Amino acid sequence: MASNSGTFDPFSLSDISPATYLTWTIFTFPTEDDGKKAIAMSEAHGRVITALYILLITVIFSITWDLILSLIILLYTPNHPTRTNYITLIATWNSPDPLHAIPVLAKHASKIGLDILRNRNLSESTWKSFGLDTVILLLALGGFLGSLAAGLKFPDLLVLGAAAPVNPMAVFYPVIPHDMTESNLVMSAVRRFHSRIAVRAVASVDEYEEKIAKLVNVTTSNSTFGESEDRYQIHYSYKVTGLDMGLQHLSHLTLHVMGQCTFEDSWYNQTTNATEGDWEVYYVWPPHNSTEVEGVPIGRTQPPFAKFVGTMPVQTSRKNYINQETGQSYYSIVPSTAWRTSYTASRDPWYATKAQSHPRLTRKYDFEVKTGRPPLKCREDNDWSYKHWRGKIANLGNTAGDGSGPPVTIPDAIKQMLWKHFDTPVIVQIGASSMAGALKSATRAIGPENAIDAGSSSVEEDMRRLVSSAFLATRHLFRDAAVAGDTDEPRSTNGTRNLLRKTDGGYLPGTGDFVVVSSNVVALSFHQLLAVPSALVFLLLIVSGVGFARRHTKLSTGKPGKWQRLALYASSLQATQLYRLLDQALAEQGRQPIWSDESGSVPFVSSRSPSQLPVPEPQVVASDDPTGRRIVIRLQGQPQYHLSDTTLPNLYNPAKMMTTSTQHVSASTLQRPEQEDYS
Numbered sequence: 001m002a003s004n005s006g007t008f009d010p011f012s013l014s015d016i017s018p019a020t021y022l023t024w025t026i027f028t029f030p031t032e033d034d035g036k037k038a039i040a041m042s043e044a045h046g047r048v049i050t051a052l053y054i055l056l057i058t059v060i061f062s063i064t065w066d067l068i069l070s071l072i073i074l075l076y077t078p079n080h081p082t083r084t085n086y087i088t089l090i091a092t093w094n095s096p097d098p099l100h101a102i103p104v105l106a107k108h109a110s111k112i113g114l115d116i117l118r119n120r121n122l123s124e125s126t127w128k129s130f131g132l133d134t135v136i137l138l139l140a141l142g143g144f145l146g147s148l149a150a151g152l153k154f155p156d157l158l159v160l161g162a163a164a165p166v167n168p169m170a171v172f173y174p175v176i177p178h179d180m181t182e183s184n185l186v187m188s189a190v191r192r193f194h195s196r197i198a199v200r201a202v203a204s205v206d207e208y209e210e211k212i213a214k215l216v217n218v219t220t221s222n223s224t225f226g227e228s229e230d231r232y233q234i235h236y237s238y239k240v241t242g243l244d245m246g247l248q249h250l251s252h253l254t255l256h257v258m259g260q261c262t263f264e265d266s267w268y269n270q271t272t273n274a275t276e277g278d279w280e281v282y283y284v285w286p287p288h289n290s291t292e293v294e295g296v297p298i299g300r301t302q303p304p305f306a307k308f309v310g311t312m313p314v315q316t317s318r319k320n321y322i323n324q325e326t327g328q329s330y331y332s333i334v335p336s337t338a339w340r341t342s343y344t345a346s347r348d349p350w351y352a353t354k355a356q357s358h359p360r361l362t363r364k365y366d367f368e369v370k371t372g373r374p375p376l377k378c379r380e381d382n383d384w385s386y387k388h389w390r391g392k393i394a395n396l397g398n399t400a401g402d403g404s405g406p407p408v409t410i411p412d413a414i415k416q417m418l419w420k421h422f423d424t425p426v427i428v429q430i431g432a433s434s435m436a437g438a439l440k441s442a443t444r445a446i447g448p449e450n451a452i453d454a455g456s457s458s459v460e461e462d463m464r465r466l467v468s469s470a471f472l473a474t475r476h477l478f479r480d481a482a483v484a485g486d487t488d489e490p491r492s493t494n495g496t497r498n499l500l501r502k503t504d505g506g507y508l509p510g511t512g513d514f515v516v517v518s519s520n521v522v523a524l525s526f527h528q529l530l531a532v533p534s535a536l537v538f539l540l541l542i543v544s545g546v547g548f549a550r551r552h553t554k555l556s557t558g559k560p561g562k563w564q565r566l567a568l569y570a571s572s573l574q575a576t577q578l579y580r581l582l583d584q585a586l587a588e589q590g591r592q593p594i595w596s597d598e599s600g601s602v603p604f605v606s607s608r609s610p611s612q613l614p615v616p617e618p619q620v621v622a623s624d625d626p627t628g629r630r631i632v633i634r635l636q637g638q639p640q641y642h643l644s645d646t647t648l649p650n651l652y653n654p655a656k657m658m659t660t661s662t663q664h665v666s667a668s669t670l671q672r673p674e675q676e677d678y679s
Contacts (some may be wrong), residue, residue, distance in 0.1 A: 015518045020482050021164035022512075028248040029160045029523050030515060035248060037526035040164035046522035049529075050155055056532050057154055061147040062097060063539045068139055069093055070546055076132070084112065084124040085132060092136050098143035105140060109133035158528045163246065164521040168512035172484040173417050175497040189496040191433070197480045198433035201473040205465055206443070208472075216471050218464040229352040234261040234376070234460060236467045240474045246515040247478070250410065254385045255474065259427070261378040261463065263349050264332075268372045271298070271338070278339070282375055284309055284332050296336040300368070303445045304337040304350075304452060305436035306462070308428050327383055327392045331428050333376040335459075337441070341365040344455030349374055350462070351441065351454040365451050376459070380425045393422055411510020413500050420499060421477055427470040440465045478514040 023042060028035035041049070069092060076089075088108060095101035112133060115125030174190045205212065216238045223232040237258045242250035269281040272295075279295045296307050309332045323329065335350045343365050345353045353367035384393055386406035391398075397415055398405025410418075436442045441457035473480075500511050515523075 015520055016479075016483055016516060017170075018520070020167055020170045021516050021518065021521060022167050023164060023521060025165055026526060027165035027515070027523075029163065029525075030243045030246055030248055030251050031160075032243060032251060034251060036160060038160050038523040039526050039529065040521050040523050043162070043520055043522050046159065046524060049524065050158055053158060053528075053532050054151055054154060056536055057150050058147065060532070060536050060539060061143060061150070063536075063543055065098055065140075065143055067539070067542060067546070068143065072136065072139075082124050082126070082129060084126075084129045088129070088133050088136065092140075095140075098140035098147070101140040102137065102144060105133050105137040109137055154528075158524055160523040160525055161517075162519055162521060163515040163517050163523050165248070166478070166482045166512050166514055166516050168507050171413075171478075171481050171500055171507070171511050173420065173481045173499040174484075175420075175499050186496050193484060194429055195433045196484075197473050197476075198430045198469070199437070200480065201430060201469040201476070202434045202437045202465075204472055205468045209468075212468045212471065216464070216468050218460065218467055220460055225347075228347060229349060230347045231263050231349060231374075232460075234463050235259070236261075236463060238467065238471045240471065244475045245478050246517070247414065248513045248515060250386075250408065250414065250513075252387050253406070253408075253410070255422070256383040256385065257380065257426075257470075257474075258383075259378055259380040259425075259467075261333075261376045263374040263459075264377045265372075265374040267332075267375050267377075269293075271371045280336070280338060280371060280373075282334050284334070284375060284377075285330075294332075294334050296334050298336055298338045298371070300339045300341055301449050302336075302340075303436045303442040303450045304335070304340055304369075304439050305442060306431060306439055307334045307336065307435075308332070308431040309334065325392060325394050327381050329380050329382070329425050331378050331380070331425055333378065333431065335373045335375065337369045337373050338371040340369045340454075341449050341451045342367040342369065342454035343451055344453050346454035346457065348454070348458045350459045351452075351457045353454050365449065367454060369452075369454060376463075380427070382422060382425075393418065411508070411513055413508035413510040414513060415510075416499055416508065417477065417481065425470075426474050427466050430469045430473055431466055434469070438462070438466055438469070479516050482514075482516050 021040065023040050026037060026039050029038035072092070073089070076085075088105070091104045091108065092101055095104065109130060112125045112130045115121045116127065116130060174193050216236070218234065218236045220232040220234055223230060235258075237256075239257065240255045242253035247253065264284075267282045267284050269283050271278065271280050273279075278298050280298055282294045282296075284294050294307065294309055337350050341356060342351070342353055345367050346369075350369075350373050352370050352373075354370050356366055356368045382393060384391055384396060384406075386408055389403070389406045391404065391406070395405050396410055396418060399409060431438045440461045441452050441454075444453050444457070445451065500508050502508060
């Protein structure tokens with residue numbers, strides 16, 4: 001099930017254990033508008049509920065259509081309705097849904113329109129009749145299109161995404177040691193935690209390269225072109241929001257990352273041949289002597305890699321740390337690309353080539369990378385913002401209300417994880433943990449010699465891969481903490497402590513305030529789950545009220561009012577009642593049993609025949625019109641009924657016949673005049 005635009009939409013990752021998340025729990029699904037109430041369930045249950053709710057919407061539109069028909073009858077009160085009008089009402093009332101009514105009304109309206117244009121049959125084909133057909137046709141068309149749109153759009157409104165609230169007991173973030181006093185077992189466990197984060201991020205970069213390219217910016221500037229090599233500056237930037245991280249209540253919390261890197265040729269010292277192999281030695285950072293020395297092994301058959309000064313997560317050099325007051329940090333990347341064989345030439349700083357010179361290698365590859373490749377010296381700035389507030393990571397905990405902190409309270413668990421994780425640039429964590437996998441060129445190495453394509457390799461592409469991996473790792477920080485899953489004792493068997501566990505065994509407030517993604521779960525909008533049944537119940541109450549009013553409306557022999565007309569038409573305009581009226585004459589002449597339930601939806605044949613009942617004979621008492629078309633019928637022993645309060649054609653009005661049918665008026669006494677006599 002697809003997720004909505006403007007809601008939590010993480011890059012797809014492998015599914016996680018069901019123990020990592022909670023189902024059938026109300027939570028806040030992250031959105032750009034501070035979240036939506038949702039309930040998580042299995043994907044199979046989500047499909048069933050979505051189908052059920054689409055069915056409920058169909059029922060809602062069906063009930064709405066019936067209410068529209070009732071409203072038309074209540075509001076349609078012409079002084080002199082025509083037979084054409086009655087046909088329109090009959091056709092509409094007997095249409096089970098708007099789709100059936102549309103072709104019937106369209107054909108009928110077009111016939112009336114043609115008659116008007118041709119000045120034909122104007123006593124029936126009037127503009128009022130055409131207007132009645134047109135209005136009902138537009139209502140039917142709107143109802144049909146509305147039901148169609150609702151059926152297509154509602155799943156998008158109901159299904160928010162494939163996410164569920166995290167199980168707080170599954171969240172684990174190790175306490176990172178900053179010195180060598182911790183046991184090797186603890187340090188190894190911490191490194192494994194960060195290595196898993198790096199591997200997942202780097203492995204996802206190639207799969208989502210196009211999507212990431214729209215969110216991560218890596219550019220170059222100040223390019224210089226030497227005789228055989230080029231130099232340039234690299235700039236990168238990206239931002240990650242609380243919405244991207246899956247934070248339930250902090251969608252607007254945003255990390256802004258900006259970095260700049262330059263090449264430092266002066267840091268290269270020498271290439272040595274030690275007992276353990278060939279090395280390149282660099283003096284990094286001032287004072288550029290043996291106090292800040294870094295060496296990288298080089299080899300002709302090893303894939304290229306890069307070394308970040310200092311190792312993560314245990315740091316002995318302050319250069320890698322983010323100053324939490326200023327948000328600034330410095331780091332360097334020392335490449336190990338020298339002597340790698342290549343089948344293409346290059347001028348790039350890390351991949352500049354010369355003719356292949358090793359005597360023991362075949363001439364299969366014509367080039368090798370030069371020695372003394374320049375390291376990168378980088379500076380990174382991290383800023384945080386929340387709506388209109390902007391500050392540093394150290395300010396996230398400020399709650400004094402003086403504007404130094406964000407205008408929102410960040411839970412302790414979220415705050416602690418952010419402080420610890422962004423103590424070091426994420427790009428350093430990724431590079432130190434992934435080693436060879438961090439460089440784009442390493443993914444293109446081929447053959448037993450691990451030959452590279454130097455011509456298509458560049459530091460810019462390597463940095464793009466590193467920055468993209470850091471971007472993904474930042475987005476998935478909380479998900480990775482959930483995947484780590486520590487549900488054991490406050491101290492695990494290897495001694496690694498969970499940053500989010502308190503000394504009493506409980507969890508810090510806010511530990512479960514984020515969501516995780518999985519294709520096995522789905523989050524449904526809680527408001528939509530309530531709105532549809534509520535609308536259905538509301539409409540059923542209206543229908544019940546209208547039905548109650550119809551059943552308890554007392555019919556009179558005079559001109560009916562609105563509710564009386566609705567009560568009459570609701571029964572008489574049904575096809576079942578129209579058939580009964582046609583068949584009534586035969587029943588009254590004793591040829592067939594009589595009809596019962598003459599005001600219901602479905603009349604039925606009684607077991608009694610007309611001969612068992614007294615049948616008063618109608619007689620014409622008087623005629624108050626010279627044409628003889630206005631008559632008064634009196635039934636023997638019964639009150640006088642003025643059935644013809646308009647012209648004679650109204651004797652064929654089904655609603656009026658309903659009031660007379662129980663008096664058993666013989667059809668032979670109501671002779672219909674010739675068609676041309678109607679006016």
